[in-house]
Amino acid sequence: MTTLTDAPKESFRPSMLLYDSRYRAITIQIVALIGFLTLFGWLINNTAQNLADLGKEPSFGFLGESAGYDINQKLIDYQNQDTHLRAAFVGLLNTLLVALLGCIAATVVGVLVGVLRLSHNWIVARLMTIYVEMFRNVPVLLWIVFSMAVLIETLPAPRDFRGDSPEASMLLNDSVALTNRGFYIPEPLFSRSLGDIHLFGASSLRFDVSLDLIAILSTLIAGFLVSGLLVKRANRIQAATGDRPKTWYWQLGVIVVPTAAILAVLGFHLGYPELKGFNFQGGTYMRNSLIALWLALSLYTAAFIAEIVRAGILAISKGQTEAAAALGLRQSRIMRLVILPQALRVIIPPLISQYLNLTKNSSLAIAVGYMDITGTLMGITLNQTGRELETVLLTMLIYLTISLTISSVMNVYNNAVKLKER
Numbered sequence: 195m196t197t198l199t200d201a202p203k204e205s206f207r208p209s210m211l212l213y214d215s216r217y218r219a220i221t222i223q224i225v226a227l228i229g230f231l232t233l234f235g236w237l238i239n240n241t242a243q244n245l246a247d248l249g250k251e252p253s254f255g256f257l258g259e260s261a262g263y264d265i266n267q268k269l270i271d272y273q274n275q276d277t278h279l280r281a282a283f284v285g286l287l288n289t290l291l292v293a294l295l296g297c298i299a300a301t302v303v304g305v306l307v308g309v310l311r312l313s314h315n316w317i318v319a320r321l322m323t324i325y326v327e328m329f330r331n332v333p334v335l336l337w338i339v340f341s342m343a344v345l346i347e348t349l350p351a352p353r354d355f356r357g358d359s360p361e362a363s364m365l366l367n368d369s370v371a372l373t374n375r376g377f378y379i380p381e382p383l384f385s386r387s388l389g390d391i392h393l394f395g396a397s398s399l400r401f402d403v404s405l406d407l408i409a410i411l412s413t414l415i416a417g418f419l420v421s422g423l424l425v426k427r428a429n430r431i432q433a434a435t436g437d438r439p440k441t442w443y444w445q446l447g448v449i450v451v452p453t454a455a456i457l458a459v460l461g462f463h464l465g466y467p468e469l470k471g472f473n474f475q476g477g478t479y480m481r482n483s484l485i486a487l488w489l490a491l492s493l494y495t496a497a498f499i500a501e502i503v504r505a506g507i508l509a510i511s512k513g514q515t516e517a518a519a520a521l522g523l524r525q526s527r528i529m530r531l532v533i534l535p536q537a538l539r540v541i542i543p544p545l546i547s548q549y550l551n552l553t554k555n556s557s558l559a560i561a562v563g564y565m566d567i568t569g570t571l572m573g574i575t576l577n578q579t580g581r582e583l584e585t586v587l588l589t590m591l592i593y594l595t596i597s598l599t600i601s602s603v604m605n606v607y608n609n610a611v612k613l614k615e616r
Contacts, residue, residue: 304499
């Protein structure tokens with residue numbers, strides 16, 4: 195009688211690291227990693243040695259020195275006696291400002307243009323095609339410079355608003371002034387303000403956060419959360435009975451009424467710009483460099499987003515449209531309720547890349563004199579201190595952090611709208 199036994203396991207031999215397919219891939223990866231780390235270490239050591247020979251050992255102490263230069267557009271208090279670190283922080287806030295405004299505007303314009311490109315109206319569709327092709331095929335730097343030139347050459351100077359019969363006039367009941375120096379718009383003010391919170395103490399990163407703004411945002415967020423609960427309740431009723439209750443007026447009420455109440459309690463009013471002397475005073479001032487950069491980046495990126503939206507819509511089967519039309523839905527409701535929600539699963543991934551491109555393209559702001567993180571840290575600070583390596587590394591780290599943050603937020607949203615397998 196024969197008994198079957200397992201074959202004896204082969205003992206490990208060093209030659210198996212090269213000739214056994216089970217170990218060869220791991221061996222190659224380990225050797226490649228060691229080689230990469232060796233090369234990287236050599237580059238770091240060689241760079242540090244060269245800097246030491248030049249008397250420029252790596253140091254970030256220059257960030258605590260006085261900057262000595264002004265920044266024309268700033269969201270927080272800044273004086274030229276402040277440190278380079280605070281100047282870089284002001285530049286970072288300027289970068290985040292134009293990135294946020296640009297992403298919002300580019301999304302709105304891009305979605306609108308992408309939908310209109312599929313219009314059955316021949317003229318509308320061709321006009322949108324011209325827009326897309328024109329902006330996509332011209333470098334964004336040229337659009338930035340062109341936008342700046344248009345604002346400077348076409349808008350009136352502040353002196354044109356002066357006199358009994360001025361050559362130019364303010365808009366919206368004399369509340370907005372569009373000049374070749376920038377835009378002056380009403381400023382939100384509170385007669386019964388709650389004050390400010392001082393963050394980061396007396397450090398170079400200090401800034402004030404308005405308690406009024408926190409109260410208003412908290413009220414809005416709470417309103418939207420309650421509105422979402424109302425929508426979920428309506429969905430449950432529809433699933434159970436087939437009838438969907440109207441909730442839009444409740445949704446509008448839980449958002450608008452509390453917000454209006456908190457504004458009234460805080461004594462909200464607007465401060466209008468007025469022409470005093472040779473320029474406008476009061477209100478919120480947006481320099482023409484910010485407007486030009488925002489306009490150019492938004493329109494340029496919107497052309498790419500429009501193609502992404504168009505491709506996402508075309509990826510949805512026509513049977514979806516036909517089925518919705520058979521139920522009696524209008525074309526506008528079909529697009530809003532049936533097509534776009536499904537197309538989002540196709541649109542979101544490439545849309546993230548466009549947001550990242552817009553944020554990185556904002557580094558071209560120096561072409562029109564807008565002081566972002568590139569203009570402050572990589573521009574004047576670098577020229578004054580001569581710390582090329584440190585400023586470049588810091589700027590790279592800042593852009594990397596911004597990009598990873600945008601990607602993370604958008605990936606969370608992408609996971610929320612994608613199809614869930616069961």
